[in-house]
Amino acid sequence: MCATSEPSDDGDPKNIVLIGFMGSGKTRVGEALAQRLGRESIDTDAMVEAESGRVISDIFAEDGEETFRDLESAAVEAASARVAVVVSLGGGAVLRPENLASLRKTGVVFLLDATAEAIYDRVRDETHRPLLNVPDPVRTIRELLDVRRPYYAQADVVVDTTGRCVSEIVDEVLDRYHKH
Ligand code: S3P
Numbered sequence: 001m002c003a004t005s006e007p008s009d010d011g012d013p014k015n016i017v018l019i020g021f022m023g024s025g026k027t028r029v030g031e032a033l034a035q036r037l038g039r040e041s042i043d044t045d046a047m048v049e050a051e052s053g054r055v056i057s058d059i060f061a062e063d064g065e066e067t068f069r070d071l072e073s074a075a076v077e078a079a080s081a082r083v084a085v086v087v088s089l090g091g092g093a094v095l096r097p098e099n100l101a102s103l104r105k106t107g108v109v110f111l112l113d114a115t116a117e118a119i120y121d122r123v124r125d126e127t128h129r130p131l132l133n134v135p136d137p138v139r140t141i142r143e144l145l146d147v148r149r150p151y152y153a154q155a156d157v158v159v160d161t162t163g164r165c166v167s168e169i170v171d172e173v174l175d176r177y178h179k180h
Contacts, residue, residue, distance in 0.1 A: 013084040015107030016177055019100075019152060021145060022091040022129050023122035024112040025161050025169065030088035032170045043088040047075035056090075060130040073099055080106055092131075094151040104156075108180050110173055111155035116141045118162040156180065 016033055018026040027043055034041030048071045049055055059068045072093050079087045080102040087107065093099050103109060114122075120138050127133060134140050157176045161169050 014177075015079075015082065015084065015103070016086045016173065017103045017107040017109045018086070018088045018112055018173075019094050019109060019155055020091065020112035020161075021114065021119055021141070021148065021152070022132060023119040023126075024091070024114045025122070025166065026088040026091075026112055028166050029112060029161075029169050029173065030086045032166050033173060034086040036170055036174065037086070039084055039086055040082075041086045041088065042079055042082065044072055044075040044079060044093060045088075045090045047078065048072055048090075051075065055128070057128060057130045057133075069096065077102060079103070082106070092148070094148065094154070100151075100154055108157065108177055109155045110176075111152050111158045112161045112169065113152070113158050114161045116145055119145075 016030075018030050018033075020026055027045075030041045030043065033039075045056060048059070048068070051074070052059060052071055054062075056068065059071065069092070072090055073096055076089070076093055076099040079085070083106060087103065089099075089103075100109065116138065119141050123129065123132055123137070123141075131144065132140060157173075157180065159169060159172050159176070
């Protein structure tokens with residue numbers, strides 16, 4: 001069912017942390033989850049952009065990926081210090097083990113999983129992700145997924161998003177969050 005529901009706070013202070021590849025739906029699912037629970041939604045990409053006053057593609061172009069990862073780690077640290085929020089991470093934030101370790105102290109980590117084909121379908125018309133602005137994005141998606149799979153596998157809970165709408169994914173995350 002893809003209907004929307006009224007917000008309802010469950011009183012549980014543990015954060016809901018969403019990880020997954022670019023285009024797996026973390027931001028949209030995070031906002032819908034936050035609305036459903038009456039919680040705040042925070043997004044580490046948005047924190048990096050607000051803190052640096054630049055969009056991510058400019059940070060990559062001007063200072064390189066490592067500088068972006070340093071800014072991202074600082075955003076993760078700040079997000080981990082919050083309670084009872086929904087945190088959406090950039091797709092590569094899991095590459096630094098200390099990021100997941102810190103988020104796990106205050107939250108339950110959910111992987112929003114998707115196939116390379118589903119990811120490509122979702123990102124093909126978007127241009128704001130520097131890592132996918134390449135001649136053969138499908139190949140890049142597969143290569144990055146291969147490298148990142150072991151990192152994503154460290155999630156507490158895996159939720160498949162392929163072929164599912166946001167409200168279905170939210171229902172499953174909430175169900176598994178309450179059981180966790
Ligand atoms: C990245 C994912 C992006 C953003 C940056 C790098 C990655 O976030 O953090 O472009 O390395 O996978 P989304 O996953 O929200 O697109």
